[in-house]
Amino acid sequence: ELKVEQNPLFLSMQEGKNYTIYCNYSTTSDRLYWYRQDPGKSLESLFVLLSNGAVKQEGRLMASLDTKARLSTLHITAAVHDLSATYFCAGGDTSGTYKYIFGTGTRLKVLA
């Protein structure tokens, strides 16, 4: 069964700095999702990555996928306070009955 691991679990960073959140997965996943969740709120879809080498960018966030390394990254450029949230990656487990598997989440806090 697919396992999805994120690191770090917690990240406190200064405004204006860059950082990367890593998402490793254990077996083949047919796609990789990134979501954002604000405290007490629902999940917001950020990116869906479908193929090796896929790169998507939205504002200060850029996501990439390396299927050979079974790794996806979410890069934050010049962080601002509004990016403070929990970020989840999720994969699609195609072994057996299809299911979606989420990572544990990375709680990001951007300090002014």
Place this chain on the structure above:
Amino acid sequence: DSGVTQTPKHLITATGQRVTLRCSPRSGDLSVYWYQQSLDQGLQFLIQYYNGEERAKGNILERFSAQQFPDLHSELNLSSLELGDSALYFCASSVAGWGLAGSHDNEQFFGPGTRLTVL
């Protein structure tokens, strides 16, 4: 606002009881997904329906069941409730689903959630 609606927003009930959570997908979406989020289990995929049929199944307990109706809204039924069932339950919808025509990226849009408290 994702366009996905869920009712009720909050639900407080007792152990052993049965509750029903309701979800209406975005207009035009045929797939509905149910997720459970709790502090100890994290985010867990429960089940997916596409156009009324079960399409994918995750870690859904036998005490839980779901269905999608002809108007595409979905209900998640939780019975014989236990304290550990207390969680946020999210519904999401997408145009299609894995392996289905039009599924391309299968982006999912989440509803606001139902917070279930079992006392």
